[in-house]
Amino acid sequence: MRLAPTALWLSLALALNLAPFGPLAVGGASARAPIYVSSWAVRVTKGYQEAERLARKFGFVNLGKIFPDGQYFHLRHRGVVQQSLTPHWGHRLHLKRDPKVQWFQQQTLRRRVKRSLAMPTDPLFSKQWYMNNEMKPDLNILQVWRQGLTGQGIVVTVLDDGIEKDHPDLWANYDPLASYDFNDYDPDPQPRYTLSNENRHGTRCAGEVAATGNNGFCGIGVAFNARIGGVRMLDGTITDVVEAQSLSLQPQHIHIYSASWGPEDDGRTVDGPGVLTREAFRRGVTKGRGGLGTLFVWASGNGGLHYDNCNCDGYTNSIHTLSVGSTTRQGRVPWYSEACASTLTTTFSSGVATDPQIVTTDLHHQCTQRHTGTSASAPLAAGMIALALEVNPLLTWRDLQHLVVRASRPAQLQAEDWRVNGVGRQVSHHYGYGLLDAGLLVDLARTWLPTRLQKKCVIRVIHTPTPILPLMHVPKNVSACARRRHGIRSLEHVQVRLSLSYSRRGDLEISLTSPMGTRSILVAIRDAVPLHTAALRDDGGHGRAAPGPPGDQQRVCAAGHRGAVPG
Template identity: 90%
Template sequence: MAPGAGRALVPTRRFGRGRGLRRPRPAPAPAAMRPALTALWLRLAVAVALAFGGPLATRRASARAPIYVSSWAVRVSQGYQEAERLARKFGFLNLGQIFPDGQYFHLRHRGVVQQSLTPHWGHRLRLKKDPKVQWFEQQTLRRRVKRSLAVPTDPWFSKQWYMNKEVKPDLNILQVWSQGLTGQGVVVSVLDDGIEKDHPDLWANYDPLASYDFNDYDPDPQPRYTPSDENRHGTRCAGEVAAIANNGFCGAGVAFNARIGGVRMLDGTITDVIEAQSLSLQPQHIHIYSASWGPEDDGRTVDGPGILTREAFRRGVTKGRGGLGTLFIWASGNGGLHYDNCNCDGYTNSIHTLSVGSTTQQGRVPWYSEACASTLTTTYSSGVATDPQIVTTDLHHQCTNKHTGTSASAPLAAGIIALALEANPFLTWRDMQHLVVRASRPAQLQAEDWRTNGVGRQVSHHYGYGLLDAGLLVDMARTWVPTRPQKKCTVNVLHNPTPILPLMHVGNNVSACAGSHNYIRSLEHVQVQLSLSYSRRGDLEISLTSPMGTRSTLVAIRDAVPLHAAALWDGGGHDIAAPGPPGDQQRVCAAGHRGAVPG
């Protein structure tokens, strides 16, 4: 699937969709024949058990039975001398104390076989009768295995280069799996064009409580099948998160034991109501919502969530997951070919979403990538046609290795975050943003705009803080100290230049609300709401510079894209092509996501 098909080509205002046979029962036998038949059946059953079950059953029972060894753990109250007396009396060899307190000792008897299926009853009776022995136990063999997870046996796992260590560095998924973390207990819902819930690589993890069809308003999110398979997107994203591992089919999801749901909401008329309902589905049950869609990535549209959707975000982060906050994972956008900028997308630049960008296998900026200040982290995806792409589930119970774009990057991040939630279920939505910032590394990612911010972190408008490292994220999640309650400080700046100059600087001494109850101790997010009037917004570049010198581009020049009147938006999705004041009136809201640390 081409990148544009996943995220840019979305519906409406974004272009927007057997039973088996039963064998009849035989007629019952006459009453006089029943005893004879019963006796025959019993004899046959015994014969089968002896022929096929005897030796095998014995071996299985032996594997489960304890195997006793020639050593004992003994507790005596009077220390080493008492243990020595006991050993000499009963013929044991005293191997020394087990703990430094001198009460528990390790004894071995040379006259006892090294391994036995039965305990030594004679020594048991002798130790039991001795008044100085407080406790004893003949030791048994314990089977223990190293928790290094075997590589999944799925036939396409060898093609999943982004997590099988074929590329260096990969997303470091194997390290997390080796710790026994696979997404168990975490629920992820993919908001898209549906999910093939009976797919052989999804059905066992499918969660109906995390699913709904808001296009037809019924509980079944099964996609609508068409000749062009245009509604394959949600199924592909779901497989990246939670495709079943070790089932001999396709590949493995990042969190292959997580529960996966699907919301069908992009295959029909899209409204603010439908978006809000989708983002509010079962907020106490669903932990992570993964969304790989947004306004058109055409380089002209400035659009974002409506009133109800913004309220859904607010309620999600304040009330979801029992007050810890819902996690909204968002693809940054595929409009790079059109010089689109994800700062103009009100979903990715919301402080409530965690925006994810893409890089190729070679660590290059993909041709479809959008650069913006709101991107926090990056995972792998496709590049040019000859580059490897993402392996996942596909419609009609199939697999594909052609999933592409930032549509493929966001679900990978959602799966990694599910692993971190399994390690620490008490992380808040803000905790997770802090952790993602710290677990993202520049690695080998190539870009011209890497800069070191005021606190020494490298950051790029293409990649955010870099490639997400699952092992590092999980390790930090285990010991993370929760963040303090969020506070907000608002500063108003009024500037009336006439006219707007080619280079204009608007400065303000921000005190962070010092002396008030909402004093900001450390900076996580910066939101700039800018209202201006200008003849051609494609000529505007707007940047924000912190006191420590970190410069974030909020709107970049998009001179290569012609501006058409029908494409003018005021930021809330309202067409303003009708006659009005001269110039392009717009409201720009850019979230300085790259906050999360001061700088």
């Protein structure tokens, strides 16, 4: 079938009261200058012996392989301060001059916050309104259980602050092979106990997925016979190495990684995965599960109060993650919700303080009915995906994205931006394709035929520098690489890599319009948020700070868009 030329419209809508131009570029960013730690990631071609030689020669301690193939190694130097505002130039020079070193990077502190909302704790199935048929429509999980599907044989790992593995509602399903502590580098992911119970997040998320059923205690998990693991990685120094190792744990054993964290949801931070974490995602989807691809389920973020936008979060807007948003019991947009084009689907969570919330396991062998935020939504989706994998274990990571799109429905979800896209599906920046229906997901998974091999078509839209106007359209007629080796038959993902200059990124709106008129907002105006402390990163994820007053030039990212186009 010949593809007719199509037009991609890149719309740059800017407030009329903007100051002179400043820079804008693709990449992650943080509102703080990078803090360097005493560890390095190094790539060498000849494996362990070469890494040992480097360690002995320059005084490092070789902490072992980062990935199983033995090319990337984690080195630490005891003679370097634990944290510093500047990199260690001496070791940088040594590693740069060594001909056997292909790549290296001194690790920096990565600030990651748990996407939970500070609410009190409390406990049972009768309280699990989102799946006990108390309301209609709910997540339609009872229909799946009636088919005898409970997550049997599927392994889900929660990447967080640990998991209380001896909890009465978790121990029977706990999987030590799917667990590790990358904060202290030992096999025990038990959380660190404090007076404020700050490390309860992972245990709460785990209970939503696989709390044991029919044992007379607490509530029940969506996939209550799935194996559940926990990775402790948020309760200590967080680096690119830590994140990459967490996302790469046992990729042939673990089916689904559930993550309810990310860069700060403060309306200022534009940040994303580093070099190693991006490589972990790539390896996960290409090599995980015997080549079928690991499933990375991600909470979209809780920055609604700060006008945060999850398009500026490089984890949720990666094509390799399945981003999940929230709705309240009444089908309204929660106050913490972030609207963005990268969200694919939605499950339930809380609204205002008096609304019912999510029931799950809690620290000290307790239960709670006060789990909230998109943190609570992502594990529900992970459990539902586990049910789909049980009925069809051969689904690829791309298959699951197609299925989630088709199994999500607008239902009773209220939003002002529902639109019908070019293939007749309703889509919203608040909810993606709507409320995920477990029964429909499983029914579709049972007879799903594998998607074709993924192809990529790269097209340059702007070749020369172009002045930015207050309202600007950038049209491009393309044929999706038709009649070429990488010709596209049907569209799954669109990634926009854009570099432009402007003085205040909060005054900038960037949108992509498809040939059939579907408009996806890539960057939204955030004029209510002061952005003068922003320090953003280049496309490689390396820090290049640009702090200053609002008139100073700043950089912003509009990359990795997973637009409203699958299906």
